[in-house]
Amino acid sequence: MIRVLLADDEAMMRAGVRAILAAAPDIDVVADAGNGREAVEAARVHRPDVALLDIRMPVLDGLSAAAELRRVVPDTAVIMLTTFSEDEYIGAALESGVSGFLLKAGDPYELMAAVRAAYGGASYLSPKVAHRVIQLVNDGQVTRRTAAKERLDRLTPREREVLALLGAGLSNAEIGQRLFLTEGTVKAYVSTLLARLELKNRVQAAVLAHEAGLVGDSEGE
Template sequence: MIRVLLADDEVIVRAGVKAILAATPDIEVVAEAGDGHEALELARVHRPDVALLDVRMPVLDGLAAAAEFRRAAPDVAVVMLTTFAEDEYIAAALDSGASGFLLKSGDPYELMAAVRAVHGGAAFLSPEAARRVISLLNGGVMTRQAAARERIAALTAREREVLALVGTGLSNAEIGERLFLVEGTVKVYVSTMLSRLGLKNRVQAAVLAYQAGLVEE
C-alpha cells in the first residue's frame, strides 16, 4: 500500500483528489494538510511514502515545503499539484527537489500514475509540463546540448545508459530489467550519477538526459 499525504488549502480540491486516490486498491491517503507547515508536521507522525503538495498554500507554500521535505524527509517522494503551467512554477518545482509535477486540470489517471511512478523511484511530469520543459530546452533557456554533453562526459558508459533510461521515466526495477542488473545495483548507479552531476533528483536527471540528446523528444 502506498501511503500518501495530501496538502492543499482548498478543502474541495483535497476532497476531490482524495476521492480519486480512494478508488485505487494500492493507494491510501493517510493525512491531509491545509498548508506546507502542517504537511511537514503530519509527515513526521504518519511517515507517508508520497506527498502531494499544492504549489500555492498559506504559511509555507508547496515549493518551500518540497525543499524542506528534501532536507528533513528525503525518503518522501514529492509531487507538486498546481492550476498553473507557467514556466517559473515548473522550473521552481524542479529546483525544489520534487519528483513530479501535475496540473489539477489533468486526467485523474495522471494523478494515480504519478503517485505510483514516484513511489517506484521514477520521475513524473504531466504531458503539459513535459511540453513546457522540452520547449524551454529547444528555446535555449536551459543548458544547451553542447554544455549538457560536456557535463555528462565524466560519466562511465554504464552511468550514461542509466541516465538515458532515467530520462524515459523508468523506475530502478525497470532499468534493471533493461540492463540485466539487480535493482540494488541500479539504485547505486543512480545515486552515484546524481552525486557526480550535482543533481537533486531524477527529474533534474531526466531534463539533463534530454538536454544531452540521450532521450529523443
C-alpha cells in the same frame, strides 16, 4: 500500502483528490493539511511515502514546504499539484528536487500513476508539463547541450547508457531488462550518476539527458 499526505488550501480539492486516491487499493491518504506549515507538521507525525502539495498555499507555499520536507522527512517523495503551468513554476519545482509535477485539470489516473511512480523512486510529469520542459530545453539548445555534454564527461559509458534510458522515461526494471542488469544494479548506477552530476533526483537527470541529446539516441537503439 503507499502512505500519502495531501496538502491543499481548498477543502473541496482535498476531498476530490482523496476520493480519487481512495479508489486505488494500494494507496492510503494518512493525513491532509490546509497549508504548507500544517503539511510539514503532519509529515513529522505520519512519515508519509509521498506528499502531494498544492504549489500555492497560505502560511507556507508548496515549494517552501517541499524544501522543509526534504529536511524533516528526506525519504518522502514530493509531487506538486497546481492549476498553473507557467515556466516559473515548472522551473522552480524542478529546482526544488520534487519527484513529480501535476496539473489539477489532468486525468485522475495520472494522479495514481504519479503517486506509484514517486513511491517506486521514479519521477512523473504531466504530459503538458513534460512537453513544456522539453520546449524550455530546446529554447537554449546550443548552449545547454554543450554544457550538458561537458557534465556527462564525469560518467562512465555504462552510466551514460543508464542516464539515456532514464531520460527516455524507463523505470529501473525496464532499464535493467534493456541492459541485462538486475534492478538493484540499475538503482546503484542511478544513485552514483546523480551524485556525480550533483543532481537531486530523476526528474533533473531526465532533463539533463534531454539537454545532452542522449534521449533520441537511446530511443533509436
